[in-house]
């Protein structure tokens with residue numbers, strides 16, 4: 117595992133649980149509005165944290181933490197993700213996986229082997245706009261496949277969309293909602309400005325306000 121960052125204690129990343137957050141290094145997408153360039157762009161990578169150091173910390177903190185969140189970057193890009201999940205699970209932790217849904221064969225294995233307790237998948241925008249929102253050419257059928265796998269699984273899950281102009285508007289959120297009809301949790305989150313985003317010119321584009329997004333939620 118290439119571990120690019122670690123947050124030793126979080127009250128918000130694993131719903132209703134105190135968690136440690138592990139940030140994996142590397143992502144196959146290039147979302148222009150991404151805040152994590154040090155985890156996405158190789159020229160911004162920092163030294164990784166040895167896996168043994170992280171496992172040792174988890175062992176020592178077992179009595180203070182409920183769960184571990186594996187986020188990125190994109191965790192499913194890590195070749196040894198499954199064996200890492202097995203090691204953390206054997207310590208008795210709840211495990212949450214955050215994913216961009218690009219590698220359904222890994223998600224399938226995680227679900228079949230019951231390696232996590234919670235999956236959160238980003239759905240970036242409606243399928244026809246996906247390539248622009250993720251900054252690369254990519255077969256969107258894989259995103260659809262991941263959505264269906266997660267929807268059909270018995271593992272607690274959520275889907276979420278960061279509402280960022282010009283990639284995602286109300287009409288796109290409506291399309292995503294119709295795909296997710298019947299799902300328990302679909303989160304809409306506003307774009308947060310940051311000095312660290314991949315393409316800073318996004319900063320110049322007007323974004324939807326929190327109030328507007330709250331209104332969308334009510335309508336949906």
Ligand code: SF4
Nearest residue numbers: 143145147150189216
């Ligand atoms: S927003 Fe997520 S999926 Fe997109 S580039 Fe950043 S880490 Fe990768």
